[in-house]
Amino acid sequence: MKKSIGAKTILYPAPVLIVGTYDKDGRPNAMTAAWGGICCSSPPCVTVSLRKATYSYGCIVDSGAYTLSIPSETYVAAADYMGMASGKKEDKFKTAGLTPVKSDQVNAPYVKEFPLVLECKLIHTLEIGLHTQFVGEVVDIKADEDVLNEKGLPRMEKVAPFVFGNGIREYWALGEMIGRGFDIGKKFNPQN
Amino acid sequence: MKKSIGAKTILYPAPVLIVGTYDKDGRPNAMTAAWGGICCSSPPCVTVSLRKATYSYGCIVDSGAYTLSIPSETYVAAADYMGMASGKKEDKFKTAGLTPVKSDQVNAPYVKEFPLVLECKLIHTLEIGLHTQFVGEVVDIKADEDVLNEKGLPRMEKVAPFVFGNGIREYWALGEMIGRGFDIGKKFNPQN
Numbered sequence: 001m002k003k004s005i006g007a008k009t010i011l012y013p014a015p016v017l018i019v020g021t022y023d024k025d026g027r028p029n030a031m032t033a034a035w036g037g038i039c040c041s042s043p044p045c046v047t048v049s050l051r052k053a054t055y056s057y058g059c060i061v062d063s064g065a066y067t068l069s070i071p072s073e074t075y076v077a078a079a080d081y082m083g084m085a086s087g088k089k090e091d092k093f094k095t096a097g098l099t100p101v102k103s104d105q106v107n108a109p110y111v112k113e114f115p116l117v118l119e120c121k122l123i124h125t126l127e128i129g130l131h132t133q134f135v136g137e138v139v140d141i142k143a144d145e146d147v148l149n150e151k152g153l154p155r156m157e158k159v160a161p162f163v164f165g166n167g168i169r170e171y172w173a174l175g176e177m178i179g180r181g182f183d184i185g186k187k188f189n190p191q192n
Numbered sequence: 193m194k195k196s197i198g199a200k201t202i203l204y205p206a207p208v209l210i211v212g213t214y215d216k217d218g219r220p221n222a223m224t225a226a227w228g229g230i231c232c233s234s235p236p237c238v239t240v241s242l243r244k245a246t247y248s249y250g251c252i253v254d255s256g257a258y259t260l261s262i263p264s265e266t267y268v269a270a271a272d273y274m275g276m277a278s279g280k281k282e283d284k285f286k287t288a289g290l291t292p293v294k295s296d297q298v299n300a301p302y303v304k305e306f307p308l309v310l311e312c313k314l315i316h317t318l319e320i321g322l323h324t325q326f327v328g329e330v331v332d333i334k335a336d337e338d339v340l341n342e343k344g345l346p347r348m349e350k351v352a353p354f355v356f357g358n359g360i361r362e363y364w365a366l367g368e369m370i371g372r373g374f375d376i377g378k379k380f381n382p383q384n
Contacts, residue, residue, distance in 0.1 A: 002309065002334040005344055009236045010333055012262055012308060012346065012353045013207065013366065014229060037206060037229035038358070039241045040320040044201045047239065047325075049231045070204055076370050080377030084384035095380050101194075116204060117194065126318060128232040128327060133239075135320060141202055142194040152197055153359040154204065161204045162370060163355065166230070167345040169374055174205065175367030178268050178354060182361055185272030188287050192276035 009035075013163035013172060016079050019048055020067035020100070020109045021059035023087070028100035028109040030092050031056040032083030034164045035131060036068070044138040046118060049131035055087035060134055064122045065106035068136075069114040072160040073173045079162075080171070105140045115144040115159045201227075205355030205364065208271050211240055212259035212292070212301045213251035215279070220292035220301040222284050223248040224275030226356045227323060228260070236330040238310060241323035247279035252326055256314045257298035260328075261306040264352040265365045271354075272363070297332045307336040307351045 014034035021029050036048035046068060050057045060066050071079045078096040085092050093100045093111075100109035103119040110117040120136025147158035162173050186192060206226035213221050228240035238260060242249045252258050263271045270288040277284050285292045285303075292301035295311040302309040312328025339350035354365050378384060 001337050002304075003337045003340065005333045005335055005340070005346075007236050007330050008333055009230045009233050009238075009330065010308070010346060011207065011209075011230050011238055011260065011310060012348060012351050013205075013355065015203065015205065015207075017203075035230045035232070037239075038201045038203050038227045039239060039325045040227070040323040041201050042322040043320075044199050045320055045323075046201075046203055047229075047231060068203065073370055077376045077379055080371060080373055080375070081380040081384065082377070084374055084377055085381055090381070112194075116202070118203060124318065124320070126316065126327070128235075128237055128316070130234040131232040131237075133231045133327075135318070135325075138199050138201065141197045141200055143197055145193050145195045148195065148197070149360070154197075154202060154357075156204060156357045156360060156362055156364055159204050163205065163366065164373060165346075165348045168341070168348060169372055170348055170369050171371040171373060171376070172348055173367040173370045174355065175365040177362050178265055178365045179272060179363040180361055181272055181356060181363060182276060183272070184269045184363070185274070185276050187269055188273040189277055189282070192273065 010167045012165055014166055016162055016164050017048060018069040018071055018111055019056050020069060021056050022063055023059050024062055028093055029055055029059055029087035030082050032079050045135055046138055047133050047135050049133045051131055063107050065108040066120050067103055067108045067110040068118040069111040070116040070161050071114045073162040076171050115147045116154055117142040202359045204357055206358055208354055208356050209240060210261040210263055210303055211248050212261055213248050214255055215251050216254055220285055221247055221251055221279035222274050224271050237327055238330055239325050239327050241325045243323055255299050257300040258312050258328060259295055259300045259302040260310040261303040262308040262353050263306045265354040268354060268363050307339045308346050309334040
């Protein structure tokens with residue numbers, strides 16, 4: 001039996017995205033966001049939604065660029081910290097013991113210690129409500145060489161991303177691979 | 193050492209969202225999408241991006257409504273199937289052995305067997321490229337009573353959602369809870 005729990009932002013699971021930006025003075029900033037994801041295959045685009053009150057908001061508007069770095073599960077505490085502190089007041093890279101690296105494609109820094117990085121050029125800004133959605137074209141992806149498989153794609157178990165459950169405020173690691181896409185579903189109709 | 197792997201849609205992990213719609217004749221349709229997520233807290237809004245070629249695209253444009261049902265990991269094959277087949281040609285609910293239930297808040301069906309459902313009213317349509325992004329306001333969430341915790345929020349381990357890795361085309365279950373949000377990061381700065 002289903003029960004109404006009201007109008008909430010509970011969509012399980014949400015990704016954990018570290019948004020990298022430079023401010024007007026060229027100082028690197030990083031902020032954790034869970035409101036985002038892929039929004040288009042061609043051109044490859046991703047979204048991230050931020051409140052205007054965040055320091056990163058102004059940095060994206062001014063620079064027209066951002067990165068999304070995907071932290072491995074061993075960095076859960078750093079990711080959580082970077083979602084609480086403000087870049088207005090402190091150097092979050094320094095406090096978290098992380099290293100900003102300037103992207104070679106866009107004017108934004110990424111997190112050296114995180115295995116998968118998307119370099120994004122801002123192409124749309126959509127005002128929705130409390131959050132503004134930034135759509136960025138992915139101009140390049142950088143990955144640690146040791147996470148790549150034989151086809152040059154990142155292995156999930158090596159990237160070891162984790163996810164967030166809003167409302168319950170829990171971070172969860174991934175477990176086992178349970179099926180291959182565009183394959184396991186053929187049992188219902190082999191014609192697809 | 194980081195290596196460039198080009199401009200791709202690889203953002204780990206992506207959610208597995210079952211988009212529920214009615215067509216003009218009132219027939220229920222469901223389609224699996226991984227390009228989506230939360231985009232605003234107030235009003236609570238979620239996005240899902242679809243290609244114009246999909247049957248669901250026209251259904252959302254015509255009805256102005258959709259649901260997002262979150263499948264549990266036991267339904268991975270059904271979810272994969274619903275991402276391959278087209279509602280133009282077949283009744284995917286029937287083939288997958290699933291039950292459409294009309295939402296009480298919007299003109300769209302959800303999947304009875306899936307534990308968490310968002311009922312969404314279309315409020316923005318953004319043309320990006322191959323994909324069109326639909327922004328829906330979450331007007332209600334329905335959850336199976338037996339997945340709710342003492343605060344009335346869905347337990348992650350009971351919903352048991354799974355995620356998708358694009359490129360590698362793999363579905364992964366969740367593993368262990370590894371930290372509490374707005375808490376574990378305080379070790380870096382207890383003031384936050």
